[in-house]
Amino acid sequence: xxxxxxxxxxxxxxxxxxxxxxxxxxxxxxxxxxxxxxxxxxxxxxxxxxxxxxxxxxxxxxxxxxxxxxxxxxxxxxxxxxxxxxxxxxxxxxxxxxxxxxxxxxxxxxxxxxxxxxxxxxxxxxxxxxxxxxxxxxxxxxxxxxxxxxxxxxxxxxxxxxxxxxxxxxxxxxxxxxxxxxxxxxxxxxxxxxxxxxxxxxxxxxxxxxxxxxxxxxxxxxxxxxxxxxxxxxxxxxxxxxxxxxxxxxxxxxxxxxxxxxxxxxxxxxxxxxxxxxxxxxxxxxxxxxxxxxxxxx
Numbered sequence: 001x002x003x004x005x006x007x008x009x010x011x012x013x014x015x016x017x018x019x020x021x022x023x024x025x026x027x028x029x030x031x032x033x034x035x036x037x038x039x040x041x042x043x044x045x046x047x048x049x050x051x052x053x054x055x056x057x058x059x060x061x062x063x064x065x066x067x068x069x070x071x072x073x074x075x076x077x078x079x080x081x082x083x084x085x086x087x088x089x090x091x092x093x094x095x096x097x098x099x100x101x102x103x104x105x106x107x108x109x110x111x112x113x114x115x116x117x118x119x120x121x122x123x124x125x126x127x128x129x130x131x132x133x134x135x136x137x138x139x140x141x142x143x144x145x146x147x148x149x150x151x152x153x154x155x156x157x158x159x160x161x162x163x164x165x166x167x168x169x170x171x172x173x174x175x176x177x178x179x180x181x182x183x184x185x186x187x188x189x190x191x192x193x194x195x196x197x198x199x200x201x202x203x204x205x206x207x208x209x210x211x212x213x214x215x216x217x218x219x220x221x222x223x224x225x226x227x228x229x230x231x232x233x234x235x236x237x238x239x240x241x242x243x244x245x246x247x248x249x250x251x252x253x254x255x256x257x258x259x260x261x262x263x264x265x266x267x268x269x270x271x272x273x274x275x276x277x278x279x280x281x282x283x284x285x286x287x288x289x290x291x292x293x294x295x296x297x298x
Contacts, residue, residue: 008080010044011073013037014052018070019140022060029142031097082279094283095124101136101146102129105228109247110295118291125284133225138276144285147292150269157274158281160289162296165268166245169207170257174237185209185261188216194239195220196230205242209264231257242266271296 013026017037020026027034045052052066062070106129119127130136136143138157152159175192182191185207195203198220205216221239224230231248234241235256245265251257273292275281281289 010040013040094287097126098284099128099143104131104133104226108228145275159272159274162271167266168245169260171240172237192239193218194222194241198223207264
């Protein structure tokens with residue numbers, strides 16, 4: 001019987017290329033040169049004696065043999081990765097490279113000096129924070145964990161609660177001086193407003209007040225898909241906005257912003273740090289989660 005020499009590194013690389021849709025993207029995710037990935041795939045195809053990928057100048061796709069191989073091997077590779085991480089997690093000193101997906105404005109609420117203190121505490125650990133408002137797929141990428149707004153309904157994720165997410169309606173003194181304060185919450189529908197997301201210049205604000213839930217369709221003069229930029233635009237007087245309370249506390253204290261209708265708020269469902277339940281957390285993941293929990297508590 002011929003001895004089987006399974007190239008697990010090449011198999012993992014093939015899986016990464018398949019998920020990424022190309023060599024260049026997979027190379028960036030894995031932190032290696034694209035030509036190194038290409039050589040690994042060629043070596044794997046040579047060892048097996050079959051073609052696994054169809055390559056053209058425009059697209060990359062699995063052959064039928066490659067598809068069958070990946071579909072069968074992916075669960076085993078994920079389990080092996082989990083076992084490897086579990087074994088490495090037993091080491092006392094957190095180390096390696098940690099990739100964390102977070103909202104675009106995450107660094108506006110996490111003090112850089114606290115992050116610097118954390119990194120200084122664990123010299124063998126490096127942290128890569130990927131800022132984007134897109135929801136990262138933790139099951140098909142090399143991202144270890146993510147910061148997300150809840151509620152978290154995916155039972156395949158371990159979710160640790162960092163804190164509440166309460167949104168309030170704020171405006172600048174300049175805007176109020178020009179347009180006044182609306183007499184009632186419903187008048188926000190005709191008040192100059194800004195939004196983080198809208199459809200054709202209109203957005204729905206679902207708020208909770210003394211009489212219960214109320215939904216208002218506002219006309220968004222400006223839509224910005226970044227909370228920090230939205231708060232800056234609100235401070236500049238471009239319109240009122242519904243924003244996370246914790247992100248504007250200092251501006252409310254300084255008078256740069258004023259809260260409209262303090263008895264109304266929107267429950268954002270909480271903020272969580274999540275990671276796949278099938279991945280045993282490494283020592284680096286554990287200390288970073290503890291760091292986030294302590295930072296949120298403080």
